[in-house]
Amino acid sequence: MNLKFQQGRWLKEFSTFGIGGPVRLFAEIGSIEEMEEALRYARKEKIPFLVLGKGSNCLFSDRGFDGLALLNKIEFIRWKEWEVEVGSGYSFSLLGVQTARKGLSGLEFASGIPATVGGALFMNAGANGKETCETVQSVLFLTEEGEKKIFLRQDLEFSYRTSPFQRMRGAILSATFTLTPSTEARPSQLKIVDYRMKTQPYKDKSAGCVFRNPKPDLPAGALIDRCGLKGLQVGGAKVSEMHANFIVNAGKATSEDVLELIKKIQSRVAEQTGIHLEAEIRMLNDG
Numbered sequence: 001m002n003l004k005f006q007q008g009r010w011l012k013e014f015s016t017f018g019i020g021g022p023v024r025l026f027a028e029i030g031s032i033e034e035m036e037e038a039l040r041y042a043r044k045e046k047i048p049f050l051v052l053g054k055g056s057n058c059l060f061s062d063r064g065f066d067g068l069a070l071l072n073k074i075e076f077i078r079w080k081e082w083e084v085e086v087g088s089g090y091s092f093s094l095l096g097v098q099t100a101r102k103g104l105s106g107l108e109f110a111s112g113i114p115a116t117v118g119g120a121l122f123m124n125a126g127a128n129g130k131e132t133c134e135t136v137q138s139v140l141f142l143t144e145e146g147e148k149k150i151f152l153r154q155d156l157e158f159s160y161r162t163s164p165f166q167r168m169r170g171a172i173l174s175a176t177f178t179l180t181p182s183t184e185a186r187p188s189q190l191k192i193v194d195y196r197m198k199t200q201p202y203k204d205k206s207a208g209c210v211f212r213n214p215k216p217d218l219p220a221g222a223l224i225d226r227c228g229l230k231g232l233q234v235g236g237a238k239v240s241e242m243h244a245n246f247i248v249n250a251g252k253a254t255s256e257d258v259l260e261l262i263k264k265i266q267s268r269v270a271e272q273t274g275i276h277l278e279a280e281i282r283m284l285n286d287g
């Protein structure tokens with residue numbers, strides 16, 4: 001076995017919230033072969049596994065994860081004219097910048113989203129009216145049984161922040177995206193990043209938007225703001241003053257603080273507007 005397992009690692013090290021307890025075992029995965037090896041090990045030892053991207057959409061429990069946490073660093077990139085094949089651990093933001101710099105359009109929105117390509121596919125990440133699924137052509141997936149499968153775009157049903165991978169057990173290994181040449185790609189990508197920096201609390205520890213927008217023309221952030229909840233705080237967790245759909249770790253927030261604040265926001269918004277806000281972030285509450 002080539003993989004090096006580590007003990008004594010904490011999920012908070014891999015969470016943009018800076019929250020999360022200890023894991024039983026940890027390994028950094030640098031290649032497709034290592035991911036295969038890790039899932040084989042998990043199968044043999046009958047322990048649950050968790051694939052970590054950049055942890056930018058997860059609320060991990062303070063109790064941690066009693067299993068094998070796999071930090072995805074499968075980071076290769078291969079260019080072929082208007083196509084690009086990338087490892088699932090590649091930075092989605094960097095991919096957005098690099099494609100735009102090459103005059104290729106379709107992933108400009110990715111620049112500034114602190115995700116891996118795998119996490120972006122898993123969540124069908126999106127912004128500025130665009131989604132990850134629009135340019136993906138195929139995805140290489142490893143099932144928990146160890147079978148490698150290629151899914152073509154037409155076999156995959158995506159919707160708003162939802163992908164079929166959320167119902168599968170395994171790991172996204174790599175993906176190919178097909179882009180369109182455009183002289184507008186780079187200027188529009190620069191505008192997107194500039195707008196992000198001005199409107200989102202990038203300097204704070206957060207997991208991005210906490211709630212799904214109830215309707216495309218009804219942003220959850222605007223609803224929360226209208227209900228006067230900016231600045232609402234439970235322990236170290238606080239509704240951002242800059243963007244009401246962000247909860248920030250303003251001090252030593254615990255996962256319970258964030259969960260309680262989420263419930264408070266949901267009940268206040270429901271009382272005042274009759275709308276139930278659904279969480280977008282993944283809550284991984286292993287006991």
Ligand SMILES: Cc1cc2nc3c(=O)[nH]c(=O)nc-3n(C[C@H](O)[C@H](O)[C@H](O)COP(=O)(O)OP(=O)(O)OC[C@H]3O[C@@H](n4cnc5c(N)ncnc54)[C@H](O)[C@@H]3O)c2cc1C
Binds near residue numbers: 112122127200
């Ligand atoms: C400042 C900030 C801004 C953000 N802006 C946006 C935005 O504009 N639009 C948007 O959609 N989101 C946004 N997000 C949220 C987040 O970046 C996205 O949801 C992103 O897709 C998560 O990617 P990740 O690699 O961090 O995944 P993680 O948070 O690490 O994981 C998310 C889920 O995907 C699973 N997963 C990850 N990789 C794999 C893999 N290779 N195989 C199988 N399962 C996997 C994990 O197990 C987990 O269940 C923002 C977050 C922050 C902190």
